[in-house]
Amino acid sequence: MNSASKLFVALASPANQRNMATLKDLKIRLGTVKTISKLTKTLHMVASSKLRSAEKKAEESGPFSVGPQKILGAVTSSDAFNTTTEAPVEERSGKQLLIAITTDTGMCGPVNHQIIKTIKALLKDDGKQEILVSTTGLKGVAPIVADYPNQFLISGRDFGKADYSFPEVLLFLNEIISKVPNYDSALVVYNKFKNALSYNVDRQFIPGFNLLELNRDKFYEYMTSEDRAATMKDLSEFHLASSFWTGLYQNRASEMAARMVAMDNASKNGESISQALGLQYNRARQAMITSELIEIVSGASAIESSD
Amino acid sequence: MAGQYWRAAGITYLQYANICGTHVRNCLKEPFKAVAKNREGFISNTVLYKNGKEASTIVLNAELLQKEVLTKKN
Numbered sequence: 001m002n003s004a005s006k007l008f009v010a011l012a013s014p015a016n017q018r019n020m021a022t023l024k025d026l027k028i029r030l031g032t033v034k035t036i037s038k039l040t041k042t043l044h045m046v047a048s049s050k051l052r053s054a055e056k057k058a059e060e061s062g063p064f065s066v067g068p069q070k071i072l073g074a075v076t077s078s079d080a081f082n083t084t085t086e087a088p089v090e091e092r093s094g095k096q097l098l099i100a101i102t103t104d105t106g107m108c109g110p111v112n113h114q115i116i117k118t119i120k121a122l123l124k125d126d127g128k129q130e131i132l133v134s135t136t137g138l139k140g141v142a143p144i145v146a147d148y149p150n151q152f153l154i155s156g157r158d159f160g161k162a163d164y165s166f167p168e169v170l171l172f173l174n175e176i177i178s179k180v181p182n183y184d185s186a187l188v189v190y191n192k193f194k195n196a197l198s199y200n201v202d203r204q205f206i207p208g209f210n211l212l213e214l215n216r217d218k219f220y221e222y223m224t225s226e227d228r229a230a231t232m233k234d235l236s237e238f239h240l241a242s243s244f245w246t247g248l249y250q251n252r253a254s255e256m257a258a259r260m261v262a263m264d265n266a267s268k269n270g271e272s273i274s275q276a277l278g279l280q281y282n283r284a285r286q287a288m289i290t291s292e293l294i295e296i297v298s299g300a301s302a303i304e305s306s307d
Numbered sequence: 308m309a310g311q312y313w314r315a316a317g318i319t320y321l322q323y324a325n326i327c328g329t330h331v332r333n334c335l336k337e338p339f340k341a342v343a344k345n346r347e348g349f350i351s352n353t354v355l356y357k358n359g360k361e362a363s364t365i366v367l368n369a370e371l372l373q374k375e376v377l378t379k380k381n
Contacts, residue, residue, distance in 0.1 A: 145356065154355055154356065155354050156353050156354075158351040159351045162349075165348065166328065167325055167372050170322070171325065173321050174319055174322055180311060181319075201348065230314060237319060237320035238324070239353045241324070
């Protein structure tokens with residue numbers, strides 16, 4: 001007896017000794033499993049067709065974050081705050097922004113779980129409650145709010161439902177920034193898409209304005225127009241927007257790939273369960289028919305012999 | 308220092324970029340304008356949290372963007 005049929009043994013109630021109810025139950029189960037398999041198959045197809053366009057967009061959006069990354073990549077940690085005694089140019093907020101990219105809908109394997117795990121690890125190390133979290137997508141909200149209610153800022157719902165749009169991204173980020181105007185640094189956490197079968201959590205560090213100013217010796221080779229400090233501030237915000245934008249598309253591609261794989265597995269499982277159930281159903285039906293036939297035949301022969 | 312009057316007015320770079328982008332899109336000629344408008348259409352809810360509870364919701368859509376562009380201009 002395989003595991004699938006073991007699942008349904010409990011359904012046979014002792015009151016129905018003629019197997020009628022069990023047979024009906026089995027039929028209902030069979031129907032349910034088949035319907036769910038059809039659903040997962042459809043989801044699989046939808047995800048695989050969406051994956052193609054998401055992959056293309058993830059690739060296309062890549063180059064836009066290369067420029068600022070090249071310039072600001074020189075600053076990769078907020079150590080400068082600890083090593084210098086120099087007063088920051090603007091008042092420090094002492095906050096680090098953490099922007100997690102999650103999805104609105106589930107059924108996409110470990111995509112959201114990986115992100116949440118990474119964020120919780122970061123929050124756990126952060127004793128002074130310096131990190132503030134924001135998410136896009138509903139799936140990141142509940143797990144983080146449950147454990148760190150005071151550090152959760154903003155979440156987006158239906159964010160980029162049809163497709164992400166840049167004005168929307170800017171409005172969303174502006175809402176976050178307006179809460180923490182002088183963020184020390186920001187971190188965008190997302191799933192980086194590799195290929196249809198693999199993706200992993202990636203994070204992009206974005207130094208804030210004060211941090212850039214403390215590291216100003218790293219940027220002496222660049223010429224800026226007029227107000228250099230203001231340019232740095234713009235650059236930091238621009239880097240945030242472009243990293244976020246890239247992250248969104250990388251995550252969308254990872255989500256679609258993960259959903260494709262997960263739904264493929266689900267429909268395969270559904271098929272094997274419905275096969276096992278079908279076998280069990282047919283056996284039970286056959287057994288019932290046989291036993292009824294035996295009853296009729298033996299009854300008839302009993303009447304015959306009594307004559 | 309000449310230059311960033313918009314920052315003195317309390318506009319972040321993100322808003323500035325958004326306003327510039329909107330104006331450029333508005334300046335497009337017709338077949339392209341409609342395409343750009345379609346591409347940039349969006350609607351989503353942004354929920355602000357306070358102590359782990361939903362405090363308020365802002366609807367992000369094209370109207371909010373237009374409003375931002377217009378109020379900041381005046």
